[in-house]
């Protein structure tokens with residue numbers, strides 16, 4: 487392994503791989519991407535891979551839109567296969583949130599997102615099996631869908647390597663070295679590396695590394711779960727067999743998986759974990775029953791489905807549920823962490839932003855000021871016009887289900 491680099495990127499999930507690729511694209515020759523385990527070993531392998539732009543705050547929506555453009559143009563922008571399937575996305579909310587939905591859709595349109603409101607008739611045209619009441623309202627985004635998170639991350643890391651970045655797997659960064667108030671290098675399990683720039687892209691594992699250079703990151707490690715179940719025979723088969731359905735009213739979501747399964751998840755179901763690596767929390771029949779039950783509110787054919795497989799994965803949660811993308815601490819240190827369970831779709835764009843911050847002095851792909859670390863200290867978090875859960879589902883899932 488080289489013992490000096492222009493930029494050291496810590497972590498080869500989607501974020502670090504994208505930072506490395508975008509640095510190489512912008513002409514940085516000497517990029518070293520260090521990964522303790524393997525490419526896409528953790529969150530970026532286990533993600534649901536939803537690629538959506540419906541958010542209830544504009545800064546995240548802008549980043550998600552910028553990310554979606556990458557998935558839509560993957561072969562030209564990256565190469566390889568990210569497995570993007572454009573299914574469209576239906577975002578359902580509870581009745582008391584219809585005004586909020588109208589407001590959010592107006593904001594999203596201003597951001598440039600292709601989305602519109604749909605009522606029950608159009609919903610049934612889109613998804614013949616869906617159960618909706620006569621006064622129901624949803625937002626539809628035709629360009630959204632899902633991608634294969636591991637394939638996406640590998641394609642990004644491969645592209646970085648093709649442009650000259652060096653990827654080292656099995657190498658752990660153990661400390662950031664400073665000289666005066668500047669970054670001077672990193673200590674690693676394979677020896678020291680001199681560098682003037684370090685990008686932390688290692689999720690909740692970043693907390694102790696940043697802490698050792700005086701930077702307190704408000705990030706909590708949590709585990710979230712997914713289950714994969716047989717798709718009802720009345721629904722279309724295939725990888726684009728149904729839309730991504732994000733049912734805020736009932737706290738659940740689903741997308742197709744392979745030809746004849748569907749993924750089911752609960753938007754706010756999170757297990758606290760002692761450290762970011764302890765996310766394999768085992769099967770939870772309670773979660774599986776609830777996720778299937780809540781998806782079955784809209785698609786009754788899922789009721790009582792057996793679980794084909796299930797897994798859990800780590801998320802790195804910040805107090806406002808939005809990422810930290812910033813320069814902070816010693817000069818030369820950049821943060822791309824705290825993705826809060828929503829970083830996959832934005833990963834390509836976040837990588838571009840961070841590379842632009844290093845090479846061009848500022849992000850041009852999407853504004854990142856709102857994502858600065860200091861917002862927590864300054865009492866200026868990103869505020870979301872988030873949706874509530876319907877009373878009948880709050881009784882099943884508990885009240886704490888606001889999500890953006």
Ligand SMILES: Cc1cc2nc3c(=O)[nH]c(=O)nc-3n(C[C@H](O)[C@H](O)[C@H](O)COP(=O)(O)OP(=O)(O)OC[C@H]3O[C@@H](n4cnc5c(N)ncnc54)[C@H](O)[C@@H]3O)c2cc1C
Nearest residue numbers: 497499500501522529530533534536659799825829830831
């Ligand atoms: C079950 C689940 C479902 C999700 N669904 C979605 C979704 O539908 N859409 C969406 O946009 N997002 C989703 N997310 C979130 C998304 O997957 C993550 O935000 C994203 O993958 C984070 O990427 P990352 O590169 O920051 O982290 P990771 O992929 O975890 O990568 C961090 C890497 O850093 C490495 N590392 C740690 N410490 C060190 C060190 N000291 N030295 C070297 N390497 C180190 C780790 O080994 C790891 O490989 C989901 C997440 C989970 C778990």
